[in-house]
Amino acid sequence: MSDYFVTGATGFIGRFLVQELIANREGQIYVLCRAGSLGRLQKLIDEWGSDRVVPVVGDLSAPQLGVDAEWVAAHRGTIGHFFHLAAIYDMTADDATNDAMNIDGTRNALELAGALSAGTFHQVSSVAAAGDYKGVFTEDMFDEGQPLPSPYHRTKFESEKIVREESPVPWRVYRPAIVVGHSETGQMDKIDGPYYFFPLIKRLRDSLPGWIPLLGLDLRDTNVVPVDYVAKAMDHIAHVPGQDGQAFFLTNPDPQGAIEMINLFCRAARAPKFATPIDRRISDSRAIQALPSGLRPASLFAAAVHSKPVTAVFDQTVGRLGIPSEVLGHVNFTAVFDSSKAQALLAGSGISVPPLESYAEKLWNYWEENLDDSTSRDKKAKRALEGKYVVITGASSGIGEVTAKKVAQLGGIPVLVARGREKLETLQRTIEMRGGQAFVYPCDLSDYEAIDALAAKLSAELPRIDFVVNSAGRSIRRSIKLSLDRFHDFERTMQLNYFGAIRLVMGLIPKMSATGGGHIVNLSSIAVLTKIPRFSAYAASKAALDSWSNVVGSELHSDGISFTTIRMPLVRTPMIAPTKMYEKFPTISPGQAGDIVVRALVEKPEAINTLGGQFGAALHTAAPKTAHKVLNIAYQAFPDSAAARAHAADEEAAAHPRETASQKEMVGRLLKGLRWGR
Structure with missing residues (x-):
């Protein structure tokens, strides 16, 4: 040897x-x-x-x-x-x-x-x-x-x-x-x-x-x-x-x-x-x-x-x-x-x-998420985020992880929150190897007591909280007919996407108010505007978060606390990878989604929507019956998730024997750019 x-x-x-x-x-x-x-x-x-x-x-x-x-x-x-x-x-x-x-x-x-x-x-x-x-x-x-x-x-x-x-x-x-x-x-x-x-x-x-x-x-x-x-x-x-x-x-x-x-x-x-x-x-x-x-x-x-x-x-x-x-x-x-x-x-x-x-x-994905320095060359973004503490939930993967890297690239200090400590510490090492700084706070955001403990710990240990990015979320694709005996799906989705998010923000409001205010960015979905079939649990939970933020934002305006809602299009994250149907639709990358989040942190608009989302909302307002007919075609053309079908023995396929590949392609083109879940 x-x-x-x-x-x-x-x-x-x-x-x-x-x-x-x-x-x-x-x-x-x-x-x-x-x-x-x-x-x-x-x-x-x-x-x-x-x-x-x-x-x-x-x-x-x-x-x-x-x-x-x-x-x-x-x-x-x-x-x-x-x-x-x-x-x-x-x-x-x-x-x-x-x-x-x-x-x-x-x-x-x-x-x-x-x-x-x-x-x-x-x-x-x-x-x-x-x-x-x-x-x-x-x-x-x-x-x-x-x-x-x-x-x-x-x-x-x-x-x-x-x-x-x-x-x-x-x-x-x-x-x-x-x-x-x-x-x-x-x-x-x-x-x-x-x-x-x-x-x-x-x-x-x-x-x-x-x-x-x-x-x-x-x-x-x-x-x-x-x-x-x-x-x-x-x-x-x-x-x-x-x-x-x-x-x-x-x-x-x-x-x-x-x-x-x-x-x-x-x-x-x-x-x-x-x-x-x-x-x-x-x-x-x-x-x-x-x-x-x-x-x-x-x-x-x-x-x-x-x-x-x-x-x-x-x-x-x-x-x-x-x-x-x-x-x-x-x-x-x-x-x-x-x-x-x-x-x-x-x-x-x-x-x-x-x-x-x-x-x-x-x-390409690694470059866009890790090496693309166009973010760091944005002087306005650097002024807005340098030295600022940014709490990011769901930071262990997907949009949350990319956002953390971009915040660190701009000189901000990402505060990483997710269930798994190991992934967060790996991300922390990556940021530190590139000359940045990050903190790790593991937390199960579906556990209310854990959220309360997290909010207390963040408030005690951080000098201030400048931004909060609510990226963590759960998406379920299941039709109402296959959900009649699964009310717990709605409870779990609402618990993480709505109650968990607002409980954390409510726990941090006193600290933010005492230190001069802050800005909260909520990652919502285009499904709130377009009302895509089979996402009733997910869209409802995000819509609840949107409404809560709009109301509370007006109440906290004098405290210097503001909100941005981002109704994201479909993003190529690990969450959507098992669903092959999504391959038929245009998507954006996690890097593009991270750029959108940075824009929300810097510019602090009330909402960021896509053209497809605005079109869907306008169609529902101007011609609601037509919108329902179009979306019903989508409902018939695409089945429930594999997990849902396993419980229902393909009931939807039997109910709609005329489903064809051409229908799927037509709906894919019609719904170009729609984001059905994160």
Whole structure:
């Protein structure tokens, strides 16, 4: 058994590699850490849940990484694998930064590996070492005279060259493609690669209908891989004997078209997609190929995006959305990366690259809920929420969780309330890792005594309560015919959605009044306005909360306490996931819902409604009989929930034999944008 030494363990790839080592290997795992980052590392160690991870204080810029000589002497000959991941993975970084981190850091790491007599030095390089090579680039190729168009490309090449020529111990090199988030969770911690385009996709989604095609260019092929694949593949290949002195491409053997990749994220965001009327069928035609290479469309495009006039125009247009001009010229690859050796070693291990379409939506959702910084750039929102205490119920998932992250991003202090302590503490750690502050208060909001205790504790322990967001709620989809013997469904729904919410607010009113007032945001539903069938329990509980807030708001106006009611459309939360019927209807993401809540906190309107909700309310007012007829069609077209049908042996299906798929599609279009429950 041998031990491990890892640099860059707190970085994106590093943290997942350490997880793999903990799960699959034995021995101590020593991780390099600056003295000032020990607190951050300790939180990661707590997250990993292993006492085998041991910090070693040092610095990438110092000889032998600044590790204490006594520690080196004590561990000489015990380190079987030295993983060097600490580096700059940023296309926009300048020469000095790239040199210091990627070149000098690699040389210092090699010094330490030699002093430790490490078994194997594992260098994490990049496909960028291939530069702008044209054609197939194999794992055995390295110095082929390829152009290195940026400081990033150059230093990746130079650092790999240093390992090849100067390593005092056996070595292996890993060249990942563009690394994106985790394929199962979407987790990512930085903006890179395709993520630079996400703000533009979000702007398009929020500005244009999703069915409008946009004009795009065929940007040729790119290559992205999820971080979990990279970490698993690296761990596996590192422990296959007899592979020293070789490089391995950790790439997708089936590269994606760049525009196809972007369209997958557009689809995940429900944004317009790009059409490419001039694609490679034209650019690869004999007529185009007969032109000198410098006059071909791909070469002209590459030259244009690197020219100063185009760069200046670009920076003042979409560059304002966070797309650096340096990135656009490197979205695609001129080389095709042959990963045959790596694929052969991984054969039979169960480790393979998942297709991007299987996890693109997870990447998008994680970015929108965690990395989208458009909220933090809103100066008005920052002034309104910075330093303010925001009590958020239902904070362990869905809209409540996203709202908490956005409040923290703006400098606010989310006070997290939900039943499960573990999920709340995980969210608290996430917020703190990003430099924010949060408090955890577990509470069962269906228990009146627990609510009273929570209100007393919040009032005693917090200096003030500036905002309350009532996000916790229960939704039941069941027709009245199947509810005649289930009165308890109405009681439970009313208890959480109405009585629980107002009991908490009533308990906090004295504290809010004594400290200058506050604002309460209630998450209601479009069902209150549209009166969708099968949601009588849910709609009634939300309508009760709406009415209570309207009345109490006028009474508390002089105390500085105000209310906003948000009648949300359908939101893609875990609550609606089991109901496949919802897939037929337009929905908004939790990130979009969180933006709406932030707007309510900042602007404090009396109500926020959607166009669909206003239309439904107007129809009920102007033509109530017509509204009932339309909604009865919806009632007949869509069945009760699976749980309800289990109790009724599909009575509704037998009563309406003429139900057809076309009816469902027609109602889906008619009720576009309606939110039936959270």
